[in-house]
């Protein structure tokens with residue numbers, strides 16, 4: 376099989392060396408550091424539709440989409456126009472604007488269970504604020520999270536991947552005092568028994584359970600119905616709050632996010648979460664996060680209530696204009712069925728190619744999110760995710776990159792299809808994958 380002429384990444388190499396002198400690891404987020412695939416990150420300089428170009432002039436079909444925000448593709452006309460119009464009015468005032476209310480109203484209209492919402496600047500800030508609100512509202516301290524779910528770099532959530540037993544959190548980063556994680560219980564996703572045990576032991580002290588309702592951060596993993604039923608029933612019974620972290624899935628899986636998507640699959644319990652965390656797509660590529668939910672809970676947030684949270688640039692007009700333009704386009708076009716269909720074509724094609732060369736694989740998809748796990752068992756939690764052949768993933772990643780396909784640089788991430796991707800990009804991706812998978816066999 377022809378292996379591609381290795382692309383020249385000379386300018387990226389120079390840029391990386393220069394960046395490393397002044398930025399830790401040369402990147403402003405470790406997710407971009409290529410740690411999971413080896414080598415050095417390539418530096419990008421332009422995006423248009425489903426494509427990005429690196430500083431050595433190479434073009435790629437992009438399945439990262441800035442890690443989820445760019446559901447409309449790069450430099451979508453409506454988004455660019457909205458930002459251009461807004462920027463001439465000024466970038467930020469530190470005062471309320473009507474556009475923020477319009478974005479909040481749209482989110483309340485779209486996301487089931489959101490009666491009020493507060494805009495912030497990132498998914499991390501939204502998750503951190505939602506946890507503080509849950510603790511303030513319930514006057515309890517304990518939080519339950521699940522290994523493999525990521526909610527941003529919140530001190531209290533950076534805990535070891537728990538064993539199946541109820542493991543009180545141990546920080547998994549220096550700089551986090553043990554006290555920050557002492558009230559965090561880390562369980563395995565889809566593990567109903569461990570959840571029941573945790574509530575049996577700690578129920579009256581649990582403020583909230585937070586989870587990704589469809590996981591993207593260990594690769595794409597779907598919940599089971601019994602798991603979501605247990606999460607909802609146990610929190611309700613114990614007087615704890617249920618928080619859906621939809622930073623990745625909000626406006627990604629459906630107009631109503633994961634709740635609507637899971638409902639269609641018969642996986643969403645009748646009663647939804649009490650609070651929802653949002654980010655990524657609601658900023659359309661500019662920094663916007665949000666948390667919202669029941670009005671009686673949200674009214675505990677300052678200045679109405681005692682739970683403090685603030686932010687200089689929260690809801691700034693530029694980011695809100697970008698988010699509003701994105702969501703209005705999604706509301707108008709409702710591209711979700713078409714997105715899922717195109718993504719299924721890609722996923723089925725990749726799975727067929729793996730079968731044709733005899734590579735163990737698990738193709739896991741939710742809407743326009745997908746992960747090709749290199750292993751032979753379904754991935755249902757962090758333990759099974761970690762059983763994947765990450766060396767083979769790295770080989771596949773580089774084989775695809777050299778053939779002009781830009782995938783997330785980790786086996787434990789979701790890839791994304793945008794509304795800018797067409798049949799053409801899917802076919803080109805499958806052509807590249809046919810050769811890249813052959814390389815994987817030779818390198819096994």
Ligand code: KE4
Nearest residue numbers: 404406442497498499525526527622623654
């Ligand atoms: P940010 O603070 O990065 O905006 O959002 C944190 C966050 C919260 N919740 C979920 C479900 C998320 O996926 C994220 C961020 N996702 C990662 C990618 N898996 C962002 C990439 C990065 O950290 O650079």
